[in-house]
Amino acid sequence: MIKILAACGAGVNSSHQIKDALEKEMKARGYNVSCDAVMIKDITEGMLAHYDIFAQIAKTDLGFEVKIPVVDAGPILYRMPAMAKPVYDAVEKVIKDNGLS
Amino acid sequence: MAQEDKLFYPDTVYVSEARTQNEVFAEVSKDLLAKGLVKDAFLENIMEREAGYPTGMNMAPLSDRLPNFAVPHTEVEFVNTCRLVPVRLLRPVTWHDMISPDDSFDVSFLFMILNDDAEAQVGILARIMDFVNASGVDAMVDFFNLDDPKSIYDYLVGHFPQRAE
Numbered sequence: 443m444i445k446i447l448a449a450c451g452a453g454v455n456s457s458h459q460i461k462d463a464l465e466k467e468m469k470a471r472g473y474n475v476s477c478d479a480v481m482i483k484d485i486t487e488g489m490l491a492h493y494d495i496f497a498q499i500a501k502t503d504l505g506f507e508v509k510i511p512v513v514d515a516g517p518i519l520y521r522m523p524a525m526a527k528p529v530y531d532a533v534e535k536v537i538k539d540n541g542l543s
Numbered sequence: 544m545a546q547e548d549k550l551f552y553p554d555t556v557y558v559s560e561a562r563t564q565n566e567v568f569a570e571v572s573k574d575l576l577a578k579g580l581v582k583d584a585f586l587e588n589i590m591e592r593e594a595g596y597p598t599g600m601n602m603a604p605l606s607d608r609l610p611n612f613a614v615p616h617t618e619v620e621f622v623n624t625c626r627l628v629p630v631r632l633l634r635p636v637t638w639h640d641m642i643s644p645d646d647s648f649d650v651s652f653l654f655m656i657l658n659d660d661a662e663a664q665v666g667i668l669a670r671i672m673d674f675v676n677a678s679g680v681d682a683m684v685d686f687f688n689l690d691d692p693k694s695i696y697d698y699l700v701g702h703f704p705q706r707a708e
Contacts, residue, residue, distance in 0.1 A: 450596060451592050451595060451596025451598075452592055452596070452616055452617055452618045452619075453618065454616065454618070454619060454658055455614070455616055455656055455658065455667060455668040456598075456641065456668060458668075459666075459668050459669050462666075462669075481618065482596065499641065499642060500596075500640075500641065500642050500643065500644050501644075516641065516642035516643075517604075517642065519600075519641070519642070519668065519672065520600075520604065520605065520672060520676075521669060521672035521673055521676055522604075522605065522676065525604065
């Protein structure tokens with residue numbers, strides 16, 4: 443199971459949209475993905491250690507070094523296939539490059 | 544198109560002459576609080592949330608004719624209901640970009656999301672974008688220029704998608 447963390451300011455709406463989109467598309471591409479949606483302020487270094495990929499909406503300073511791959515997932519919010527595809531491709535590249543499964 | 548779940552209510556559609564973000568938040572929050580739809584700390588939280596994590600949606604990637612809008616919202620604990628609150632800004636107000644927070648632009652419309660259940664209505668933002676994308680540029684330009692609450696309400700009830708695609 444590949445674990446992705448999505449986050450936004452309120453932990454609702456934006457991050458949930460990222461979560462739903464990533465789970466649906468990555469499943470369609472044949473990957474076993476689970477994505478959680480949280481508030482940015484709740485993210486800790488310990489929490490991130492349990493995930494394989496951090497899908498951020500905007501560039502985010504968490505106050506500590508993020509040691510897992512980060513993907514800018516904001517364009518997914520536009521709900522336009524042409525804008526979302528590069529995000530999905532970036533996630534898939536991280537999965538392949540890191541041998542995640 | 545009828546709505547299956549009611550997101551819009553005629554008593555919470557606003558047309559504002561506010562000049563700043565905080566002015567429009569104060570104006571709308573005061574009425575929402577009086578109606579019991581939000582909690583006392585809603586105003587403070589939505590201002591804080593917007594300052595830290597802005598919600599402006601830059602429409603330039605879709606069309607340079609589409610007006611920008613924003614989707615301000617708070618954590619669920621500051622809200623007592625689930626509804627979508629349209630706010631037409633008669634004077635464009637500067638907003639920061641959700642995806643590139645250092646960037647800012649004028650917005651002329653808000654879809655303020657009141658969501659008291661993170662799981663029950665996770666598709667509201669997706670439905671806003673589906674509404675914009677499916678309507679076409681000409682229709683959206685006309686919609687974003689409506690300036691009376693009843694016309695805005697009627698249009699949304701007639702055209703807003705029942706669920707995310």
